[in-house]
Amino acid sequence: MDERQDGTIIVAEVGTGxxxxxxxxxxxxxxxxxxxADxxxxxxxxxxxxxxxxxxxxxxxxxxxxxxxxxxxLEVPEEFYEWFAARALEAGMRPLFSVFGMRSAALMGRLLAVFGGExxxxKIASPELxxxxxxxxxxxxGMPVVLSSGVSLLGDIETSIGVLRGEGWMVPGWGRxxxxxxxxxxxLLHCVTAYPAPEEDYNLRVLPLLAGLFGVPVGVSDHSRDPELIxxxxxxxxARMIEKHLCLSHEGGGLDDPVALEPDEFARMVGAVRAVEGAGEEGLRVVREAYGARVEGVLGSGEKRLAPAERGNYGRSNRSIHVRRTVKAGSVLREEDLVVVRTEKMLRPGLPPVFLPVVVGRRVAREVEEGEGLRWEDLLP
Structure with missing residues (x-):
C-alpha cells in the first residue's frame, strides 16, 4: 500500500486505451x-x-x-512506459504497471532504477496469479505487488502469496x-473475471475472509458496469484499494472501453467511495440506504469460489504450459520448446506452470501440435 496515503487507494486502469x-x-x-484517482x-x-x-x-x-x-x-516501444510514469508523476498521481512475463518484469526493474519508490x-493480473x-x-x-484474484481458488491464492513472501512453492510429485x-x-484484489461482470457474482463478503486468511490488505478490481455499487x-x-477501468468514451476503440467508466462516471465512483470511507463502521448502513436491496445481492455468502460468470474460464484464461512449436513423439522436451501462456478458447489447456521443472527433460509419448497445452498423457513415464 502507498505509505503516503491514508484511506482507500483508487486506481484508474487505462489499460491499453x-x-x-x-x-x-x-x-x-x-x-x-x-x-x-490516486x-x-x-x-x-x-x-x-x-x-x-x-x-x-x-x-x-x-x-x-x-x-x-x-x-x-497494442505493443509500444519500451520508452513509452518511462514517459508514462514521468507524466503521471507530473500530474500528481502514482504510476502503476501490469506485467505479464519476464520481459515486462525486467522492464519494471529498469523503471525502478529510474523512479525508485515513486x-x-x-500489478499482477488474475490470469497470471x-x-x-x-x-x-x-x-x-523488491517492489510491493498488487495481485488480482479472479478465476482462482483459495489454493491458487495461497500458493501465489507464499511465492511473494519468499517461501517458494511445492511441485507435486517432485519436491519444493x-x-x-x-x-x-x-x-490482494478480489475480482470476477468476466467482461462485464454481473454484480450479483461479486460475493463481497469474501473480503474479510481473504484479509483474515492471508493477513494482507484487500480490495476489489471491479469489472461491473455500475460506477458505484461494488x-x-x-x-x-x-477494501483498501479499488481498481476500475477508465476510458474517454465507450466508443474510443480501446480493448476495454466498452466496460470502462467514462470520466464523469469515474468521478461518481470516487465520490461514492469517499462517502462510505468516511462513515467508518456505519459504512454498510450508508450503502444500504443508497442502493437498497441490490446491496444484499452483491454481498454473497463470503465463501471463496469461482463466480458463475467465470467458471468456464478456469484453466483457460489462467496460465498453463504449452508447446511453442510442434514436438514429435520420442523427442526430449527442452525449456525452449515450452511457453507459459493463457490458453483462451481455441487451444487445449496444459499443465499448471508449477510443473515446468518436471516436464523439462521428459520424453514425448506422442506428437503435440504447435500451441497446444502439454498434458501428462503426452509424456512417457
Whole structure:
C-alpha cells in the first residue's frame, strides 16, 4: 500500500486505451486526475508473453477479436512506459504497471532504477496469479505487488502469496522450489473475471475472509458496469484499494472501453467511495440506504469460489504450459520448446506452470501440435 496515503487507494486502469499515443495517454492521465484517482495504471503488453499465436478468435464486449494479433497491435516501444510514469508523476498521481512475463518484469526493474519508490507497486493480473515463475521474478525486484484474484481458488491464492513472501512453492510429485525468505508487501484484489461482470457474482463478503486468511490488505478490481455499487460496498467491508477501468468514451476503440467508466462516471465512483470511507463502521448502513436491496445481492455468502460468470474460464484464461512449436513423439522436451501462456478458447489447456521443472527433460509419448497445452498423457513415464 502507498505509505503516503491514508484511506482507500483508487486506481484508474487505462489499460491499453491510449493506443500508444502520448496525446491520448495525456488525456487519460488528466481525466484520471480530475476524476479523483490516486494511481493510474497501464499494461505492459507484448503479445508473445501472454498468448500463443494460435489462440484464435475471442468474443469480447466490442465484438469477436483475433486476440494475438490484437495484442500485437497494442505493443509500444519500451520508452513509452518511462514517459508514462514521468507524466503521471507530473500530474500528481502514482504510476502503476501490469506485467505479464519476464520481459515486462525486467522492464519494471529498469523503471525502478529510474523512479525508485515513486512507482508504488507492480500489478499482477488474475490470469497470471498461477504463473509462479513470474511471481518469483517480480518478487526479486523488491517492489510491493498488487495481485488480482479472479478465476482462482483459495489454493491458487495461497500458493501465489507464499511465492511473494519468499517461501517458494511445492511441485507435486517432485519436491519444493525453495525461496530465499525475502518477501514483498502484497495487496490482494478480489475480482470476477468476466467482461462485464454481473454484480450479483461479486460475493463481497469474501473480503474479510481473504484479509483474515492471508493477513494482507484487500480490495476489489471491479469489472461491473455500475460506477458505484461494488466499489462503495467493498469499502464498507474493508477494501483498501479499488481498481476500475477508465476510458474517454465507450466508443474510443480501446480493448476495454466498452466496460470502462467514462470520466464523469469515474468521478461518481470516487465520490461514492469517499462517502462510505468516511462513515467508518456505519459504512454498510450508508450503502444500504443508497442502493437498497441490490446491496444484499452483491454481498454473497463470503465463501471463496469461482463466480458463475467465470467458471468456464478456469484453466483457460489462467496460465498453463504449452508447446511453442510442434514436438514429435520420442523427442526430449527442452525449456525452449515450452511457453507459459493463457490458453483462451481455441487451444487445449496444459499443465499448471508449477510443473515446468518436471516436464523439462521428459520424453514425448506422442506428437503435440504447435500451441497446444502439454498434458501428462503426452509424456512417457
Amino acid at each position: 491510449h493506443h500508444g499515443e502520448k496525446e491520448r495517454a495525456e488525456e487519460l492521465i488528466e481525466a484520471a486526475r480530475e476524476a479523483g 494511481w493510474v495504471k497501464t499494461q505492459v503488453v507484448w503479445a508473445e508473453e501472454i498468448l500463443h499465436p494460435r489462440c484464435g478468435v475471442v468474443p469480447l464486449p466490442g465484438g469477436p477479436v483475433s486476440l494475438y494479433e490484437r495484442f500485437r497491435s 512507482i508504488p507497486a507492480v 498461477v504463473y509462479v515463475q513470474l511471481l518469483d521474478a517480480v518478487r526479486r525486484l 522450489v525453495e525461496g530465499d525468505g525475502k518477501g514483498v508487501p502484497v495487496t 466499489p462503495a460496498t467493498a469499502v464498507a467491508l474493508g
